[in-house]
Amino acid sequence: MPFDYIIVGAGITGITAAEELSNVLNKKVLLIDKRSHIGGNCYDYINQEGTLIHKYGPHILHTDSDEVYDYLSLFTLWNIYNHKVLYKIQDTLVPVPFNLISIDKCLSNESENIKNALLDQYEVNSKIPIKELKNSSNEYLRLLGNFIYDNVFLKDFKKQYGLNEEEIEEFIDKMLPFNLSYDCRYYKDNHQVVPAHGYTNMFENMLSSHNITILLEKDYHEILSIDYENKKIFYEDKEFKGHLIFTGMIDEFFNYRYGELPYRSLILLNEDLDDVIFQENATIHYPDEYHFTKITEFKYLTGQQTFNTTIQFEFPTEYDINNEEQNIPYYPIDLEKNMALYKKYLKLSEEYENVTFIGRLAEYRLLQMDELVKKVLDLINNKFANL
Ligand SMILES: Cc1cc2nc3c(=O)[nH]c(=O)nc-3n(C[C@H](O)[C@H](O)[C@H](O)COP(=O)(O)OP(=O)(O)OC[C@H]3O[C@@H](n4cnc5c(N)ncnc54)[C@H](O)[C@@H]3O)c2cc1C
Known part of the structure; x- marks a missing residue:
């Protein structure tokens, strides 16, 4: 078997795991994702106008953990950015929190x-x-x-x-x-940054080891199968004796045995404008008007100095696995009844010795990037380093 670890999902969770396993523990890793790019929901790219866009909504790394900040700093320089959010309430722009x-x-x-x-x-x-x-x-x-x-x-x-x-x-x-202060920052963490050359660039640096093989546009069902009765994983029809790190949807892993976990999805529309600036703040929410919830103007976050600008409208929508526009599971819906359903899947997952379920989809929680990086670092240092 050529791989010690197979990782499903090349989001920040899977990428951090791949980086640590390959560089620190010298393990051979296969990292797969069904999308055509790495980075999961943190993926960013330069659009045709030269603007750095966060494809799946604005992402700011905010953390009080020096460990997480120092770790990610090995792979990127930062643009320091203290995020502020305004809500339009009764025609006035108001800082929230x-x-x-x-x-x-x-x-x-x-x-x-x-x-x-x-x-x-x-x-x-x-x-x-x-x-x-x-x-x-x-x-x-x-x-x-x-x-x-x-x-x-x-x-x-x-x-x-x-x-x-x-x-x-x-x-x-x-x-x-x-x-109870005059502090208008949205987050209060010590470190509030975005990667100076983008998240995708940072992730590429994290994945540079020759121990990592990346397969994109590959749904894990195409190469992995699960023997639910004997709790075994098969890779290309042979039993996989290594360890699987699964960052996809936990209900999908179990073939929706107890039904689908509910999610909320988003439709994100970008608009390029010839103006230098469109609005007075990176993010403005509209709780009263319009179908969209907010508009984000990226250059505030990324610090890009350009004569044009790009804004992103965020329309919340039903999650629908069969509709191409609405099939991204953005937000787990943290209601008691949904958590009860998740716990049934969690119980099933505990029976698999060589599978670790980690990440916002596998844990059905809206975890922030720093929380996931910390979880993965702890997992590698405490569990896998001693295997
Ligand atoms: C709109 C929005 C804004 C956010 N802003 C912030 C922020 O400012 N700061 C912050 O810290 N956090 C933010 N978050 C949270 C952040 O997005 C998550 O912490 C992070 O993306 C989770 O990473 P992950 O790797 O666990 O999951 P993901 O990024 O979702 O990665 C999982 C990967 O698994 C792949 N996958 C799924 N199923 C399969 C399959 N069947 N086969 C193969 N591959 C599969 C997916 O394609 C995906 O690439 C935000 C979230 C949202 C929704």
Whole structure:
């Protein structure tokens, strides 16, 4: 058998695993992906106008982990970029997560009362859960909590995920908290960057080892088969004795035995403009108007200095495996009933000794890039290094 490891999926999870296995453990790795490019949803490319585009939506590496940052820095230089997000609420552009500036922008009549109530109860720089504000005994804090809930999260989640109000309630603990500060950054992590020459360039550097074979435009079903009864993997009809790292959809691996895990998909439309700048911020959300949720202007993220610009509209849509426009599983929908279904697949997966399920599709969680890199580094150092 020519390979010690087969990795399904050349996203950031599969690529990090391939890099570490090949360079640190000197293992032979086969990395396969059904798409025509590496990088998974972090893939970027230069379009015909010369603009660097994030094909599957804007991606910012944000992390407090020096380990992750130092590791990825081996493969790229960075453009330092502190992401900010504005929401158009009642004709005003408002920073989200909500902070003291956001209060001035949309609740100016009660601004002083709200700020005094906040400062009476909380330390400066506190992050206050929306649920806590909504349930507060103080009328001004309740006003603030309800305003944010109704105008940002309720509308955004309805549009983004197509959920009803009862379902949205389930997400309340995960909603971005109110920040008691004037800090308008979306993320608060120490490191906030994008690769200076793009993610794809960084990934190419990670995959330069001669120990790695990459097969693109190859669905794993074409070369792998699974004996569900004996929990064995076959590669080109021979039993594979190495280890499989699976970063695809866990329900697909088990042939949808318990049914499909629900996802939300996106249609992303890019528009090239002759203007130097289109909008005043990298990302602006429109919870009230239009079918799209947001517009992103890439040059803010990438730091490109050009006389033209490219923007991307993000239209949320149903996930439909049979429709070419809607068959990318972007967002797992983290509702209790879906997690219960996922747990059934997780239980099945634990029976496979030589398969590791890792990544946002295999774990059915919207994990951020830094979390996945950290998981893979831990896995290689703690598990595979000792095999
Ligand atoms: C719109 C959007 C914006 C985001 N922005 C950020 C951000 O700013 N910062 C951040 O840290 N994270 C962000 N994320 C999350 C980030 O995209 C994920 O953390 C990351 O892409 C997950 O990497 P992965 O390798 O696990 O999965 P993926 O990138 O999805 O890679 C999985 C790969 O498996 C392949 N595959 C699937 N099935 C098969 C099959 N049958 N055969 C062969 N190959 C298969 C797929 O083609 C894919 O390339 C964002 C996510 C979305 C949806």
